Amino acid sequence: MPEVAEIARARFEADGVPVDDVEIAVTSGTLDAIERLLVTRLRPGDIVAVEDPGWANLLDLVAALGLSTVSMAVDDEGPLPDSLDEAIALGAQAVIVTARAQNPTGAAISEQRAIALRAVLAQHPQVLLIEDDHAAELAGVALHCLSGVTNSWAFIRSASKPYGPDLRVAVTAGDEETMGRVIGRLRISTGWVSTVMQRLMLRLWLDDDVTTTVAAAAASYDRRRLALRDALSVRGLQAHGTTGINLWVRVNDETSAVTALRDAGYTVAPGSMFRLASPPGIRVTISPLDDEMVELFADAVAHAVHPAAAGAPGR
Numbered sequence: 001m002p003e004v005a006e007i008a009r010a011r012f013e014a015d016g017v018p019v020d021d022v023e024i025a026v027t028s029g030t031l032d033a034i035e036r037l038l039v040t041r042l043r044p045g046d047i048v049a050v051e052d053p054g055w056a057n058l059l060d061l062v063a064a065l066g067l068s069t070v071s072m073a074v075d076d077e078g079p080l081p082d083s084l085d086e087a088i089a090l091g092a093q094a095v096i097v098t099a100r101a102q103n104p105t106g107a108a109i110s111e112q113r114a115i116a117l118r119a120v121l122a123q124h125p126q127v128l129l130i131e132d133d134h135a136a137e138l139a140g141v142a143l144h145c146l147s148g149v150t151n152s153w154a155f156i157r158s159a160s161k162p163y164g165p166d167l168r169v170a171v172t173a174g175d176e177e178t179m180g181r182v183i184g185r186l187r188i189s190t191g192w193v194s195t196v197m198q199r200l201m202l203r204l205w206l207d208d209d210v211t212t213t214v215a216a217a218a219a220s221y222d223r224r225r226l227a228l229r230d231a232l233s234v235r236g237l238q239a240h241g242t243t244g245i246n247l248w249v250r251v252n253d254e255t256s257a258v259t260a261l262r263d264a265g266y267t268v269a270p271g272s273m274f275r276l277a278s279p280p281g282i283r284v285t286i287s288p289l290d291d292e293m294v295e296l297f298a299d300a301v302a303h304a305v306h307p308a309a310a311g312a313p314g315r
């Protein structure tokens, strides 16, 4: 819908995404956009650079498409520039990065890191860059965008995190050829994304009460995530989570940590779902965690990770 593209363009522009004269497409979520991008640009056996640890569903999609992966190491400021360089040297034709609220580590690409990553990408203009900004309005930190340096790029922003995953709506901006292929592929398959959902998206974007609610949710996630990160650090655990709804906690043994936490009444995700070559960890999602539960839960994690040192869990 032109109205959706128009508002999406203004919102992209405000965040520094280079959308002058570029096409904007609506897809049924992020993975739908990424699948169309990869299918139209790559062939089975081609190599995709992915963050490690990275989003499990994306790793599954890349494998299901018959593509190979090469991993990029990630710290709190995003993929490491040397690692990106190495991945491209190893033959990556496409690179997928998460702008903010990286899943599972909560990394957000910082201003300095964006400059360094853009410098690497500028040396490889043939690479397809796919940027995933799924946290969007919920991110709580500024966007430092990489798009526009390479000849082929796509910047995807999902409605799932700020407005609800059941909308199944994401907007993508990209260079003319890349977007032409995505839109063409959409036409010969699902056709378009329901205009009922697109109209709903538009109303949510333009509703002041919704905007206030999303901002309050972002502040609440920030508060609870940082409280838990601090509580875990105080207990000697290495926890990452600069943005978003997840914390990544380094552990030596994922199975025993996940099992001990389950016995204490908590479900966390084993890091193996998110890892290729990176060391073990667990992903903790803070969305169901109340402020009052933070200390108790941190005790339980400490006990699960270092049972002898931490004493009995508090739950």
Ligand SMILES: Cc1ncc(COP(=O)(O)O)c(C=O)c1O
Residues within 6 Å of the ligand: 028, 029, 030, 031, 032, 055, 098, 102, 103, 132, 134, 158, 159, 160, 161, 165, 169, 170
């Ligand atoms: C890294 C990442 N990208 C995107 C999404 C959202 O995907 P979709 O837009 O397909 O709902 C998620 C959801 O958890 C995610 O973790």
